Amino acid sequence: MKNIYEVRQSNEIKSFIVIAGFFLFAAFVIYILTQTFGIYMGYQPGGFGYLGIALTFSGISTFVSYYYSDKIVLSISGAKEADRKEYFDFYTVTENLAISQGLPKPKIYVIDDSAPNAFATGRDYDHAVICATSGLLDKMTRSELEAVLAHELSHIKNYDMRLMSIVSVMVGIIALMADWLLRVRYFGGGRKNSDNEGSIGAIILILGIIFAVVSPIIAQLIRLAISRRREFMADAGSVEITRQPNSMISALKKLESDTEPLEAANKATAHLYIVNPFRGNIKGAVSWFSGLFNTHPPIEDRIKALESMA
Amino acid sequence: MIWILVIPLALLFFYAVSVYNFFVSSKARIKASIQEIGNQLKRQSELIPNLESSAKGYLKHEKGIFEKLADARKAINRAVESGDLQKMADAGAKLAGMLPDIKVVVESNPEIKGSEVVQNLMNELRDTSDKVMYARRLLIDLSADFNVKRATFPSNVIANMFGFSEVEGLKMDEAGEATKVTRESTKTPKVNLE
Numbered sequence: 381m382k383n384i385y386e387v388r389q390s391n392e393i394k395s396f397i398v399i400a401g402f403f404l405f406a407a408f409v410i411y412i413l414t415q416t417f418g419i420y421m422g423y424q425p426g427g428f429g430y431l432g433i434a435l436t437f438s439g440i441s442t443f444v445s446y447y448y449s450d451k452i453v454l455s456i457s458g459a460k461e462a463d464r465k466e467y468f469d470f471y472t473v474t475e476n477l478a479i480s481q482g483l484p485k486p487k488i489y490v491i492d493d494s495a496p497n498a499f500a501t502g503r504d505y506d507h508a509v510i511c512a513t514s515g516l517l518d519k520m521t522r523s524e525l526e527a528v529l530a531h532e533l534s535h536i537k538n539y540d541m542r543l544m545s546i547v548s549v550m551v552g553i554i555a556l557m558a559d560w561l562l563r564v565r566y567f568g569g570g571r572k573n574s575d576n577e578g579s580i581g582a583i584i585l586i587l588g589i590i591f592a593v594v595s596p597i598i599a600q601l602i603r604l605a606i607s608r609r610r611e612f613m614a615d616a617g618s619v620e621i622t623r624q625p626n627s628m629i630s631a632l633k634k635l636e637s638d639t640e641p642l643e644a645a646n647k648a649t650a651h652l653y654i655v656n657p658f659r660g661n662i663k664g665a666v667s668w669f670s671g672l673f674n675t676h677p678p679i680e681d682r683i684k685a686l687e688s689m690a
Numbered sequence: 691m692i693w694i695l696v697i698p699l700a701l702l703f704f705y706a707v708s709v710y711n712f713f714v715s716s717k718a719r720i721k722a723s724i725q726e727i728g729n730q731l732k733r734q735s736e737l738i739p740n741l742e743s744s745a746k747g748y749l750k751h752e753k754g755i756f757e758k759l760a761d762a763r764k765a766i767n768r769a770v771e772s773g774d775l776q777k778m779a780d781a782g783a784k785l786a787g788m789l790p791d792i793k794v795v796v797e798s799n800p801e802i803k804g805s806e807v808v809q810n811l812m813n814e815l816r817d818t819s820d821k822v823m824y825a826r827r828l829l830i831d832l833s834a835d836f837n838v839k840r841a842t843f844p845s846n847v848i849a850n851m852f853g854f855s856e857v858e859g860l861k862m863d864e865a866g867e868a869t870k871v872t873r874e875s876t877k878t879p880k881v882n883l884e
Contacts, residue, residue: 480828
C-alpha cells in the first residue's frame with residue numbers, strides 16, 4: 381500500500397526517466413540523421429545545418445499552437461465561457477480547487493456535447509483554461525466533478541501542456557528529417573554513390589536509412605508513453621488535491637461506461653483530456669499492442685492505481 | 691584542473707541558493723495562505739445575511755436555522771477580527787457542522803425542499819464551507835512541504851544554517867477528541883432513507 385506522497389514520488393521518477401530517455405533518443409537520432417544527410421549530400425559530416433531547417437519548420441507551428449492554446453479553445457465549435465449562475469458546481473468547484481493549490485482560477489468553458497469529457501490547456505497559470513462538455517456536467521455528482529477538475533488542474537500545475545509541446549516538436553523534427561532523408565534517397569538515388577566516401581561513410585549511410593524508417597515510429601511511441609505517464613500523474617495529483625480516491629474511481633467508471641466519441645476533439649489536444657476522446661478501447665489480445673498507440677492508459681489500469689491509494 | 695574544483699563548488703552554491711529561496715518564498719506563501727483563510731471567512735460572514743434574507747420567506751417556521759446561522763456568523767466575525775488563526779479555523783468548522791442540521795430540516799419538508807431559493811441556500815452554504823476547507827488545505831500543504839524540507843537531508847543543512855524554524859501550520863489538539871477513535875465512530879453509520 382502506498383500513500384499519495386509515495387505515489388507522487390514514484391510517478392515523478394518514472395516520468396523523469398521516460399522524458400530523459402526521450403531527449404537522449406531524440407538527440408541521438410537527430411545526430412545520426414544529420415550525419416547521414418551530410419554524407420549523402422557529399423559534404424563532410426558534422427554540420428547541423430539540416431537540423432536548423434527542421435527545427436524551424438516543426439518548431440514554429442507547435443510553438444504557435446502552444447502559445448495560443450487558450451485562444452484556440454475558443455475556436456472549437458460552441459465553446460462558451462461558463463458563468464457562475466448557470467454552471468454553479470463547475471464554476472465554484474474550479475474556484476475552490478484553485479484556492480487549495482494557490483493558483484489563479486483558470487478560465488472555464490463549456491462545450492455543448494453529450495459525450496462526457498474535459499480537458500485543460502494554456503501556456504501558463506495565468507492563461508490556463510479548463511473546458512468541460514455539458515455531458516460531463518450533467519452526469520457527474522459534485523464530488524466526482526471535483527475529482528475530474530482536480531485531474532485537469534494537476535495537468536495545469538505540472539505544466540503538462542508545455543512538456544507535451546516540447547516533446548511534440550522533437551517528434552516532429554525526427555519525422556521531418558527522416559522523411560527528407562528517405563525522399564532524397566528515393567528520388568536522387570544513384571546520382572552519387574558512397575563508393576568514394578569509404579566504408580565508414582557507407583555504414584553511416586545504411587544506419588541512417590534504418591533510422592529514418594524506424595525512428596519516427598519509436599519517437600511517436602515514446603511521446604505516447606510520456607502522455608500516459610502524465611495521466612497517471614494527474615490522477616495521483618487529483619487525489620492529492622481532493623483526498624478522495626473513491627470519487628475519482630467512480631468518475632472514471634462513469635466515463636468508461638460511456639462510449640460516445642467526442643466530436644469537438646482533435647488529435648493535437650487528445651492527451652489533455654480526462655479520458656481518450658476517441659474511445660478507441662480495444663480489449664483482449666491486441667489491447668497491449670494497440671495500447672502502445674494510445675494517449676491514455678486503459679481506464680482499468682488507472683482505477684487499479686487509484687485503488688492502491690484508497 | 692581548476693575546473694574540477696570550481697564546477698562542484700558552483701553547483702553547491704546554486705543548490706544552496708535555490709534551497710534558501712524555497713524556504714523564504716514558502717514562508718511568504720504560508721503567510722498569504724493564512725490571509726486567504728481569513729479572506730474566505732470574511733466572504734462567508736458577508737454571504738450569510740444575504741442568504742438569510744433571500745430564504746427567510748421559505749423558512750419562516752424554522753427559526754432555529756436562522757439563530758444558528760447568526761451564531762456562526764458572529765463567531766466568524768469575531769475570529770477574523772482577532773486575527774487568531776486557530777479561532778478562524780474553529781469558526782469555519784462551526785458553519786460546516788451546521789450543514790447537516792439544515793439539511794435535515796429541508797429534507798423533511800418537501801415543500802421547501804423543492805424551492806429553488808432553498809436549494810440555492812444549500813449550495814451556497816456548501817460551497818462557502820468548501821472554500822474555507824480548501825483554504826485551510828493550502829496552509830496545511832504548504833507548511834507540510836516546508837517542514838519536510840526543513841527536516842530532511844541535505845536541505846536541513848541550509849535550514850539550520852539560516853535558522854529556519856518549523857512552521858506551525860494549522861494546530862490540531864493532538865490529545866484532543868479529533869485524534870481519538872471512539873467505539874461509536876467505528877460503527878458503520880446508519881442512513882435513514884424514510
